Amino acid sequence: MVAEDAAKDLEVARILSGIGEAAYRWTSADDRLLWSPGAGPLLGLDDESAITTGQAYDALVDPQHGPSRRDVILASGASDAGSGVPFQIEYAIRPAGPEGPLHWVEDTGRWYTDGGSRPVRAEGVVRIVDDRRAHAERLAFLSRHDVETGLFNRSYLLELLDEAVSQALKLRTHAAFLVVGIDNMKLIKEAYGLGAADRIAAAVAQRIAARLRDGDAIGRFTIYKLGILLNNCEEHEMAVAAERFIAAVGDEVIATEDGAMSVTISIGGVSIPRHARSRAEVTERAHETLELARDVGPGRFIPFKPSTMIAAERRANTELSRDLVGALAEGRLRIAYQPVIDAASRRTAYHEALLRLVQSDGTVALAAQVVPLIERLGLARLFDLAVLDQVLAALEANPGAVIAVNVSPETAAGPDWMARLAERLTATPGVGSRLIVEITEATAIRSLEEATRFITRLHELGVRLAIDDFGAGYTSFRSLRALAVDIVKIDGSFIENLAHSTEDQIFVRHLAALAHELGLATVAEWVRDETSAKLLASWGVRYLQGDVIGEATLTPDFGA
Structure with missing residues (x-):
């Protein structure tokens, strides 16, 4: 029987x-502590x-990393x-001793009494x-820190900011952000790549962090922006600290594996809280x-x-944004056609659709x-x-109408507008050939x-593309050919004083000649007098637009 029990214990x-x-x-x-075979190697x-008594085993426990088993049992108070x-x-x-490596132990078991409240044994x-x-x-580190820099991440930085604002309001102290x-x-x-940019951001963060006081905090606010929380900091001290950080970064070049950079x-x-009382x-x-x-x-x-002034402007923007969105919801959007x-x-070759509100x-x-x-308030896509x-x-x-419609940069870069256009044109064949997108x-x-992808998709739908305000930027005719543009609209600033400006005449005449050589139709906008209209026609400009030609109207005659 004893042999069987021993065999079971070994198993x-x-x-x-x-x-x-x-x-x-x-x-x-x-205080005797009995172990199953193999406990020594398991515990290192x-x-x-060396661990045959509870006291000897407790001596291995690092006091900075949790109480011992015996301390937990004796302090339990449970029955x-x-x-x-x-x-x-x-x-x-x-x-391996006080200077040796740490090993974490999970200890699970039960302790028993002799009928009273004092533990007499434990097993586990x-x-x-x-x-x-x-x-x-x-995981705990990552919940609070940024991987690349080791600084606090945005979420935890904002938690600290919330706490600082609360303390400043409650205790009437000062802080700065x-x-x-x-x-x-x-x-x-552009010069070194995103990896180098990350390393530079980390190096800048380290230089600033080295000059923070105890109790201050630094974290990654956005991808390439840092947030610094200065606790117990008066407003005049904030400026001193900021200049210290600027000098810490700019006084010496930053050396990375990508090279030294200034x-x-x-x-x-x-x-806080003088000029800001919330996150x-x-x-x-x-x-x-x-x-x-x-x-x-x-x-x-x-x-x-x-x-x-800024506060008043923001209030005005809020009211304006509310009115603009309300105009869409209430159907107060109108289209005038010039x-x-x-x-x-x-x-009349076609009409340009112009927004009226x-x-x-x-x-x-x-x-x-x-x-x-509309564009400043981020409402361009909706309109x-x-x-x-x-x-x-x-x-x-x-059916006789040909209409040009303008698209903002933000809308052209997104998928919604093109998806809506494709859906409508697929349902109504023949309409795309009478639409011009500017x-x-x-x-x-x-x-x-x-831009090439955008224009290619338009052409697949049978839609023509016009470049508006041409001449105001730096687009070359080579780029126009690469983009497969159909129409070039000469910027109105070169047209409005054409009859009286020799320089504008030279520019427009040569531009029209180049466009003709490339097979591009040209439109002159802001035509304000008959003299200009005749000059433009003589230079081969194909289309004219402006108040002297015809004003925009809500009730156009599209013809048959």
């Missing part, structure tokens, strides 16, 4: 060892006799109803959980002042100062009044989609690759 020990665990029994009366000990009191704890041991199993602990610590931007980051990315930073900052106000105003600092020049710091005539025959007071705003505001719907409806209702020269040169 249990073998199973435990196979899964990386060891069993133990501890008795409090004599050459001699298992044993007869089946024991369960426990599961984690602690770290140093089996232990296992080494170094990998799990390392993984958990890594700075947003740091690397001035020449665009050039670094880097400067600009900083915007706001005092939203802090981040918005610090970021706003960073942009102001960059406008002044590299290596500058600008603190936030209240401005009644004729574009054939320069030779003086007959009936305002809440009943007055009608022209495109020049509202389009810049472009609404205008497209009305233009396509007009083409469907008027994009500005600036839109075309922003990304020739994107």
Whole structure:
């Protein structure tokens, strides 16, 4: 019987060892600690006799990384109803001595009493959980830190900011928040690549972090911007700190594996709670002042100062944005159509669709009044989609109509507008050949690759493409050929004084000749007098547009 029990104990020990665990029994009366075979090697000990008592085992536990098993049991205060009191704890041991490596132990078991409240024995199993602990610590680190720089990440930085704002309001203390931007980051990315840009950002962060006080915090605010929280910082101290950070980065070149680079930073900052009393106000105003600092020049710091003018402008923008969105919802969007005539025959070749907005007071705003505001407020896509719907409806209702419609850069770069156009044209064959889409020269040169894809898709749908405001930017005729443009609209600034400007005449005449050689139709806009109209026709400009030709109207004659 004894032999059988011994065999079973060995089998249990073998199973435990196979899964990386060891069993133990501890008795409090004599402090004796019995282990299953293999416990020593599992715990990193050459001699298992070193852990034959509870006190000896406790001596291995690192006091900075969790209480010992015996401390937990004796301090429990729980009562044993007869089946024991369960426990599961984690602690770290140093089996090689105080300077040796840490090993994390998961200790699971039960302790028992003799009917009273004092523990008399404990039984359980232990296992080494170094990998799990390392993984958990890594996840904990990543929950608060940025991988590339090792700084706090945005989420945790904002948590600290929330706490700082709360403390400043509650205890009437002061703090400051700075947003740091690397001035020449665009050039670094273009010259060396994104990897180099990340390394430069990390190096800048390290230089600034080395000059922070205890209690301050630095983190990654956006991809290439840093956020710095200065606790217990008066407004005048914020400026001193910012100049210290600017000097730390700019006084010496930054050496990386990509080479030595000269880097400067600009900083915007706001005092808490004097000029900002919430997270939203802090981040918005610090970021706003960073942009102001960059406008002044590299290596500058600008603190936030209240401005009644800016506040009034923002309130006006809010009201305007609300009115613009309301105009869409209430159907107050109108389209006026201005004729574009054939320069030779003086007959209408097509119409350009121009936005009109009936305002809440009943007055009608022209495109020049509202389009810049629409684009500034980020509403261009919504309005472009609404205008497209009305233009396509007009083409469907008027088989003789040919209409040009403008598309903003943001809309052209996104998928929504093109998807809507393709869906409508697929459902109404023949309409695409009577539609002309206008994009500005600036839109075309922003990304020739994107512009090429956009124009190619238009041509697949049977739609023509016109480049608007040509001559105001830097597009070459070679680019126009590569983009397969159909129509070039000469910028109106070269046309409005054409009859009286020799320089404009020379420019337009040569431009028209080059366009003709390349097989591109040309349109002169802003034609204001008959003299200019005749000059343009004589130079081969194919189409004319302007108030002297025909004003925009809400009730156009599209013909049969």
